[in-house]
Amino acid sequence: MTEALECQLLVIGGGSTGAGVAWDAALRGFQVILADRGDLATGTTGRFHGLLHSGGRYAVRDPGGARECARENVILRRVATEAIEDTGGLFVTTPLDDLEYADRFLAACPEAEVIVEEISIAEALRREPRLNPRIRRAFAVADGSIDSWKLVWGCARGAEEHGAKILPYHPVTALVREGDRVVGARLHDLRGERDVEVRAECVINAAGAWSGQIARMAGCEVGVRPGKGVMVAVNHRLADSVVNRCHLTGDGDIVVPSHSVSVIGTTDTPVEDPDDIEVTPAEVALMLEAADALLPGFSRSRALRVWSGARPLLPKTAAAAGAADDRAVSRSHSVLRHRERDGVAGLVSIAGGKLTTFRLMAQDTVDAVCAELGTERPCRTAETPLPGSTGANYYRLPDHQREFEQGRPDNPIICECELVSEADLLEAAERNPQVQIDDLRRVLRVGMGPCQGGFCAFRTAAILHGHGEYERAEANAALRAFVQERWKGQRPVLWGQQLRQARLDAWIFQGVLDLEHVPS
């Protein structure tokens, strides 16, 4: 059976770019459908280090990109406050770094509108006592920590409030072409196990590192080159600010505080397939060693999990090719109108970019769509707070604990590591029918702490079954799928205390629950 849907704009990709486009377009009054092959923000967006750039990272090597970051940083702090923790950031010159670069950095920042202030070593160490005491210069910037899942859901919710339809777990199986025009796409509803045909006036390819695959379905090219970036999380906030190496560029030069953990990232390795980004032990060792230069002892703390994301990198040549026929010219992202590039109307691709500039990317994309459709509608995302961010309060780690404590005592705790209650679980499940435990992890952080689901996964599956969200067999399958999913991120960091924890989890799943032999 095939369901038929119609809209003005079909957005393919539910990462920050696609969700941002859906939000932007819905605000401009377009009827929007957004489809993703999985849950929202499960591609590159959900697999990055969580850094809201101040722009400092690019000030020397890419002042244009730095300026975009600096401006977007200011805007996002206004419209996406719920997703942001205002940690502030430091750039520090470690003994391994060139002192001369610090001067170039300090000179380049104001040119790129990056707010920077040199602080004394003593002040830097006062702010972050675990910093390498041998640092030689320190600069304070407006970096932040951003929860990309909250950001994307904010956009999706906002888009829905303006009439958009969000279709997670709907991979595109084909783009529908009529002559030299793309008129829609065929989707497969993975959960309903049926096909959906969407007709649209314009299809927006916001599939990031996968955008080449989507474009090829219409016989077009997008010159995106996936670049693998590796991240490692350890189980404490070893710093409360973002800490950056003050050097031109390198692997593992940023530590970001994210909720209750610290994340070291990242690498940049070209890959053929954005789905083939397995982390190697050598990459983990490299990250931990690099983190020690910033925060000595980092490598001895307990590594919880590892992940990698595929950046949608746009080589300069491809960017230039896109820029030549685009109104939106940017150093770091590019909007491609395939009508002009490939003679295929009704299809616009957005390529490149970074999470910090997602809003600008969406603005440029929808501007291009307006041009494609011959209409003019101004962008409003820079002034309109996302739902959840209207109170203009930054996320603060202790807030969650306080809210949680207020909800007790009639609210049993399900995940001790991340303070998730049964009520949180049921509320989130109600909002997301047919939810997988891994989807709830992204909403609630259930299973993200030191035990990586050893205790809470079973409880979650059983509670959702008890409340009718799962049939019996679905609950068992969801539990199995979740422990398998968590295993992937743990494998590369299983030593010391975290191996001990993982073996305790295995004791629970195999010895106590005998999950292996539970009837499916």
Next chain:
Amino acid sequence: MIADALVIGAGTAGLTAGIRLAQGGLRVTVVGTGEGCLPLASGTVDVLGYTPDPVPSPLAALPAFLAANPDHPYRLAGTGGLEQSVAWFVKTAEPLGYRGELARNRWVPTVLGGLRPTALVPASMAAADLPAGGEVVIAGIRGFRDLHPALLAANLSQATSGAAAIQARAVELDWPGSAGDLPAFRLARRLEDEEIRRRLAAQLRPRLGGAAAVGMPAVLGRERAAEVHADLERRLGIPVFEIPGLPPSLPGLRLFDCLRRALRAAGGRLVLGSTAVGATLGKGGVDSVTITQASRRVDVRAGFFVLATGGFPTGGVVREPDGELREPVFGLPVRGPAAGEEPFGDEYLAEHPLDRAGIGSDAEGRPLGAGGAPLASNLYAAGAVLAGGVPWREKSGEGICLTTGWHAAEAILGSRREDAA
């Protein structure tokens, strides 16, 4: 500190060795970091459940199992040692009323509703050996997050015990008194109050229907568990069985309490909060072991030493970031995946190359040093620190700990008799 024998580790293996040695007349000290692995365990005695095919009789399966797994810790004591150590255990843990036999596995429900093979269960779980075709009620307690009766009963009704399916029905009880979080320890303590039991039973009894037995979370008391269990059975009029779940496990703790008493009764000493961190070797073997006590380090001299520190979950074996495997007290070589071999596979629930890691030993249970010979004549090993087993997959954890702990003690007592002769 001086002892005839120092046992390092206060889990099933360490306590078994310690009690047995104390019963043999030695001055024994058992040191442990915490309460051993017992609060993690289900309180059952798993001997052999899967090879990987389901095992109806551990005793009958053991010879073929050992032939197929010649490096398994069961090789040390063999079938005879298994029978003797289990008989000894049933007597030693007599207050908990363990029952069952090595010739037949019982299939007892997990909190997820599967059936898990085990050889012996405490009296509180005796009725969990479910008759085929019979109806059981699974009674959960609202607010206790580690047993969810709906899923348990639904899965259990799919499981087969013998010829006919089990009919399981879920019931959820309201806890008399406050709502909210009800951790296992709190429930266990409160259930020792007769009034709470009366109110809980009054709620449950009308909902039993024609059930032949009722399963409840394994929280039926700690110190006075036997009384709690008997009283509930009397009030409900049908057998009650506990279903063990996530740690902390009351059945495991009761066993710990019971073995601790047995050690004391035999004249042994238990020192908790002490971790062994190193050892000194002399001409005659191990001279002393260094333990931490508060912030101090103390050398304990003894004639014999038993290493029963467990596997990875309890820190008996450690893996370093570079992949090196280490035994932290004596620096014994650890047998594990070959250099360069991936320690873990892709499938979480499948066996991983690291799973059988541990230390090697000679036929007496003496750990092997770097040269392949026993490190010392007076050092023995017992339990999950030994290489070769996959206890959670085989369902052999307590069996390995009991037989090897018992075997180490027998070897020490035997060598003393030889010396005396």
